[in-house]
């Protein structure tokens with residue numbers, strides 16, 4: 001009985017959250033009317049998207065203040081990332097980690113859309129610089145499609161595409177074989193696990209495009225690297241990456 005009631009309660013709770021849209025999605029406090037961001041109070045926004053720190057231009061990892069970050073960093077050196085650069089809201093920890101997890105497991109996509117809007121604002125400078133002509137979200141692993149209600153990468157990409165008026169193709173990238181979910185693979189083997197794991201719906205349609213890849217988090221970069229590889233092979237002019245969180249624990 002408890003099992004049957006719990007999902008219903010969660011659903012009602014989430015509808016209530018959507019209706020009470022003057023409350024901050026992060027802390028639940030009442031937001032002031034003049035907030036520039038539609039979902040979070042100023043304090044939560046500062047925690048979720050801290051002012052730009054010393055981040056690697058290539059992989060978006062936060063680095064020490066004296067580290068060289070223009071080409072690569074200690075977290076991505078020697079990795080064949082294929083994409084040219086990445087930007088994120090911040091490091092996958094604290095409130096950002098909690099919000100991403102809550103959003104991914106939510107019944108509704110309202111919370112992930114809030115994060116997507118925050119990211120759309122936060123990555124404006126990079127978007128202007130990269131001038132993407134096509135946005136492509138990373139498709140979900142088929143096992144995740146069985147348990148999740150939506151693909152977070154698609155919802156994030158939709159928010160960025162809307163805000164920056166960039167064409168979005170939700171179905172360009174296809175999973176081509178049953179690679180294991182990256183979470184279940186040792187860090188050192190994640191590039192190997194992703195090799196040839198993507199194919200394109202219509203390769204001719206990416207030729208000459210400056211592609212912006214979108215995912216929820218970036219850990220080793222292996223997933224986005226594999227996606228960038230097929231896009232570049234098909235003639236994409238460039239590939240850049242935007243994610244909510246950069247995971248830098250483990251080997252980076």
Ligand SMILES: [Zn+2]
Pocket residue numbers: 024025026027028029040041042043044045
């Ligand atoms: Zn708040």
Ligand SMILES: [Zn+2]
Pocket residue numbers: 056057058059060061072073074075076077
């Ligand atoms: Zn790096």
